Amino acid sequence: MTHGLSAYLFMSFRFVDAVFWAAVGCCVIAQSAILYSVLRASPAGRSDESAVSQSASGTHRIAEVAWAVIPGVALAFVLLYTWRAMR
Numbered sequence: 001m002t003h004g005l006s007a008y009l010f011m012s013f014r015f016v017d018a019v020f021w022a023a024v025g026c027c028v029i030a031q032s033a034i035l036y037s038v039l040r041a042s043p044a045g046r047s048d049e050s051a052v053s054q055s056a057s058g059t060h061r062i063a064e065v066a067w068a069v070i071p072g073v074a075l076a077f078v079l080l081y082t083w084r085a086m087r
Contacts, residue, residue: 016086019021
């Protein structure tokens with residue numbers, strides 16, 4: 001009976017690994033889509049802006065990129081520590 005239980009636990013750990021890597025793949029795809037949309041989006045009315053509003057737009061653009069990158073970096077740390085805890 002112990003042998004059957006150890007085989008079940010080994011198999012469940014392999015299932016957990018598969019779920020973990022599927023979650024990693026989904027997170028990578030989602031973060032890539034977020035970064036793509038932030039980096040490819042052009043500010044509306046850019047050609048009619050004055051120098052002051054272009055500067056404000058540049059600051060806004062940096063904030064948009066930061067709000068897209070910071071969660072990705074945080075998620076990478078969570079995934080790393082989850083992997084280490086699993087091992």
